[in-house]
Amino acid sequence: MSLSATYDPQTQLTLESDDQIRARCLFITQLQQHIEKCEREQNYIEAERCKKRLLELCEQDRRGRVLRLKERHRAECDQLEQVMKEESIEREEAWKNKSEQFELKAAEDLQAIRQKQAERRTMEEQHILSKMDINIVRPSKQLQDFRRTQQMLVKQGKYKEADVFRIKADALEQLEIQRRDQENQTSLIRQLQNVDKKLDVELSTSIARLKTQRAQLKEAQVQDFDRIQKKQENIRKQLQQSQTQELMRLRKSPTGLPFIVDEEGNDLLSTPDGLQELMRIIKETQMTQKRVEPKSMAKAYIDGLLTVKPGDGYYSVKMDPHQEIQVETTQTGVVE
Incomplete structure (x- = not known):
């Protein structure tokens, strides 16, 4: 279920679309790769700057995913309440008809x-x-x-x-x-x-x-x-317990992992055994991933592969997940 960006007044956060979350996760992966490269090249100053930005993005990603999950939970609760309301109305109508038929039959019998x-x-x-x-x-x-x-x-x-x-x-x-x-x-x-x-x-x-x-x-x-x-109260409790478990799994999961959803649109990190499944997918992807020529962020931006989101430091939409971004540095740090 792809969610359009909306504003949640309770959390003071903006609800992001799946594409926005996926783009940030892609940039986190690319930034992690760049940090590893900086470590290999012993460019520790840039690695420290990138690591700080990485922590900020991971925290932002965690908040975004939690907000997305809460929004899905609210939608599930609303849908459940609507179904329960329809069930109650249908049952009331059935009993009303049954009572009317009983009274009609009773009058005829008398x-x-x-x-x-x-x-x-x-x-x-x-x-x-x-x-x-x-x-x-x-x-x-x-x-x-x-x-x-x-x-x-x-x-x-x-x-x-x-x-x-x-x-x-x-x-x-x-x-x-x-x-x-x-x-x-x-x-x-x-x-x-x-x-x-x-x-x-x-x-x-x-x-x-x-x-x-x-x-x-x-x-x-x-x-x-x-x-x-x-029955409805038990279902509500079961849903609440399930949603609480999903939220706990998501909050306890490692940060910086790719954003992958199942067939129902659930974040794998919130599902049972989702972390293991995600790690399996990552492992298979790494095994089959082809090595490509690194591309600098400036070159990628010029080629139209990146879209800058105003007010933030990650990019979205057109980046090939198999491409490694070579982050260039200036006197102020990472080019964004």
Whole structure:
């Protein structure tokens, strides 16, 4: 991931691009080579000046790499938080839909239960009434005596006396019919009340079951969100630990090493076993590197191979990594 140069107000440093860091590391390597040459030629004054500048560049390189790593860490955290936010929103929507579906199904079930109970009550009422219609009500002994006396008087031709008993018998029969209807109505009400109680118990049981299921669903939702929260917190801690380890590896690594990144754009010095991998790459490069004619910095600058960065003493962009720069000196030190 190549980062454009930005300013970090917290560190008071400028965030450099990968090309800028790579160019500085290249210049550090070239300066190290020049110091070694000065030592061979016993030019210790220039070697001391170059060594001082080398330490400054190494410190600057360390700060630049650390700032780059911190910026990558911030980007990783932002990306992680965005993914976690989307995951939480998606899970909330899923639970919202599940709750809505549950309530819809619960309402449909209750409606079906009430409709079924209404049909059952109607059937029970019809059954009770049919049983009442089938039952034959026997007249009372007094009514039977009145009817027998009435018939006997009719046979005897005593119609006036027979009419008296007829009137008494009709009145008594009407009274007994009213009493029977009243008893049947009372019995119907009592039996329907028993049916209603039974249906109410069934409905209450169904409502209680739905209430329990609703509570279980809510509890499952709470547990699910707790698991997500714990999982996200663990991931945050793991990322923080990983970033801390990367930062420690980078800060403890030797200075003045080339800037090489892996496929994901991570500085090898911040990765596990990255230092060993970097040393292997350096060794292989040294073994296959071709010797070239040294070129002075002034000549390289004239040829357009170097780009001067205002306010600093290293160069970037066009230098061939296989070329060794011959640093010329003046009365004030290294030509920059």
